[in-house]
Amino acid sequence: MTTRTARSSRGRRRGGPSHAVARGRSYQGPLWGALAALTVLGAAGFVAVDGGSSGTDVRSGPTERARSGRLGSTAPTSAPPTASASPSPRTSPTPTPDLPATGPGTFITAAGGSGEVGSGTVLRYRVDVETGINLSPTDVARQVDRILADPRGWTADGRSAFERVSSGPADFAVRVATPGTVDRICGEYGLDTGGEVNCDVGKNVMVNLRRWLLATPVYAHRVKDYRALIVNHEVGHFLGHGHVGCPGAGRPAPVMMQQIKGMYGCLPNVWPYDDRGRYVTGPAVS
Incomplete structure (x- = not known):
């Protein structure tokens, strides 16, 4: 696989503009300040990991920096409002029970593997968990496997296939680690990433332990759905998709929308495709 440029899911380039522009997502505005805007969702439903819906307010994963998407997005119609600057990288995250602020930087790879899912180019991935955190690599791997195998996931593009491996070459690794x-x-x-968000750089889809365990206020009661959003958003960047905005009030929020910054009238959604195999997208966001 060709080496990709760096991507960021929720972060910005140091010394650069107030949002990340590396391969990944851009984050603008203090995390929890941005989340406050999400209360406008009220009783809106969302598409859950198990295919059900709930009236619970839902919010999506960490932001990333924008990149042009390989599958292409619809032409911009209206851009979401711009949030304020991202959180200071010098602000150390406050540890919570079972959530250390940092770790040794070494990883345990989940054993075993999965069968191929999807059709097209097979992307092999590992699942790694940082040493010393209270997570089972096997359990994390099962969740990631389910997300990538879901028919509403990226395999629905007809070009992407995935297979988890525990040894040998891998195209990318999903790595859960301390902030x-x-x-x-x-x-x-x-x-x-300011101790708060995820990123996608090189061959690493980095998942912040804080987000994996605590999700966000919108997804507070649907943590597993939030995990699906994290994985789908970050792997979407890995596949070449850039950020998009809300396609219109009352419509599902695209996975590649920075839902962490607000829903702008869209309904929470954690899958790239709907139940009928239609790609959920919106206007391109630079």
Whole structure:
């Protein structure tokens, strides 16, 4: 697989503009300040991991920096409002029970593997969990496997296939790590994740332990759905998709929308495709 440029899911380039522009997502505005806007969802439903819906307010994963998408997006119609600057990287995250602020930076790879899912180019991936955190690599791998195999996931594009491996070459790795370790690895590519968000850099889809365990206020009661959003958003960047905005009030929010910054009238959604195999997208966001 060709090496990709660095991507950031929720961060910005150090010393650069107030949002990340590396391969990944851009984050603008303090995390929890941005989340406050999400209360406008009220009783809106969302598409859940198990295919059900709920009236619970839902919010999506960490932001990333914009990249042009390989599948293409619809022409911009209206851009979401711009949020304020991202959180300071110098603000150390406050540890919560079972959530250390940083770790050793070494990883345990989940054993075993999965069969191929999807058709087209097979992308082999590992699932790694940082040493010393209270997560089972096997359990994390099962969740990631389910997300990538879901018929509403990226395999619905007809071009992408996935297979988990535990040894040998891998195209990318989904790595759950402490906030400090995520900051360090993402920072090596010039991205600022501020102890709060995820990033996609090199061959690493870095998942912040804080987000994996606590989700966000919108997804507080649907943590597993939020995990699907994290994985789908970040792997979407890996596949070449950039950020998009809300396609219209009352419509599902695209996975590649930075839902963490607000829903702008869209309904929460954690899948790239709907139940009928239609790609959920919106106007391109630079």
